[in-house]
Amino acid sequence: MQINLTGLGKRYNYEWIFRNLTYTFESGTAYAVLGHNGSGKSTLLTVVAGHNLASEGELTYSFGGKAIALDAAYRHLSLTAPYLELVEEFTLLEMLNFHSRFKPLRHGLSALQLVDRMGLQKSKHKYVKDFSSGMKQRLKLGLAIYSNSSMLLLDEPTTNLDQEGVAWYQEHVSQNRQDRLIIVGSNIQHEYSFCDQQLRISDYHTTPGK
Numbered sequence: 001m002q003i004n005l006t007g008l009g010k011r012y013n014y015e016w017i018f019r020n021l022t023y024t025f026e027s028g029t030a031y032a033v034l035g036h037n038g039s040g041k042s043t044l045l046t047v048v049a050g051h052n053l054a055s056e057g058e059l060t061y062s063f064g065g066k067a068i069a070l071d072a073a074y075r076h077l078s079l080t081a082p083y084l085e086l087v088e089e090f091t092l093l094e095m096l097n098f099h100s101r102f103k104p105l106r107h108g109l110s111a112l113q114l115v116d117r118m119g120l121q122k123s124k125h126k127y128v129k130d131f132s133s134g135m136k137q138r139l140k141l142g143l144a145i146y147s148n149s150s151m152l153l154l155d156e157p158t159t160n161l162d163q164e165g166v167a168w169y170q171e172h173v174s175q176n177r178q179d180r181l182i183i184v185g186s187n188i189q190h191e192y193s194f195c196d197q198q199l200r201i202s203d204y205h206t207t208p209g210k
């Protein structure tokens with residue numbers, strides 16, 4: 001998987017969030033998108049995911065040397081972010097079965113095996129709406145990390161996680177990073193310490209340092 005950004009820019013109304021971003025993301029590498037609150041990390045991740053249109057420049061994806069249409073890229077990616085909602089009316093097992101109908105799990109994992117990996121065995125019949133915020137975050141991460149996708153986009157991945165949850169995230173993302181393209185949007189060291197490359201979003205602000 002390769003993603004090429006050429007002169008990419010995004011603005012909301014009259015405000016440019018980033019501009020002139022030329023960069024290549026490649027499989028087998030983990031990237032950290034760094035910047036202060038409001039600097040544009042989430043915006044860049046949603047543009048890269050194809051959920052948000054760029055205002056200028058070009059974004060292209062390729063897989064095994066073949067171009068992928070922008071509207072087909074979602075099949076190859078998993079995204080987790082604080083603003084994405086789970087289906088609260090499902091129990092945990094129902095949620096996993098529902099999700100895996102659209103996005104199969106890695107290595108042929110079953111829903112029950114994923115429950116085990118997430119350490120949520122006691123809650124498999126509990127409604128998602130009754131999960132604590134940390135349990136919901138672990139579920140979102142489990143779905144993203146263990147989906148069979150070659151591109152993993154993690155926006156603020158340890159939001160609401162305690163120390164044990166952070167250790168769980170670090171262990172599972174490390175075990176499942178091989179051959180994948182990973183992009184972490186963060187300003188917390190323990191979320192992106194495993195990353196090979198860093199991209200500072202402020203380098204692409206129109207007013208330097210903003």
Ligand SMILES: Nc1ncnc2c1ncn2[C@@H]1O[C@H](COP(=O)(O)OP(=O)(O)OP(=O)(O)O)[C@@H](O)[C@H]1O
Nearest residue numbers: 012013017035036037038039040041042043044185
């Ligand atoms: N839908 C939108 N319409 C208008 N402005 C927006 C929209 N979404 C984000 N913004 C603005 O874009 C800028 C970048 O926001 P973004 O959420 O990408 O930053 P961030 O670096 O992810 O911040 P944080 O660390 O707080 O999550 C902010 O000024 C924000 O107000």
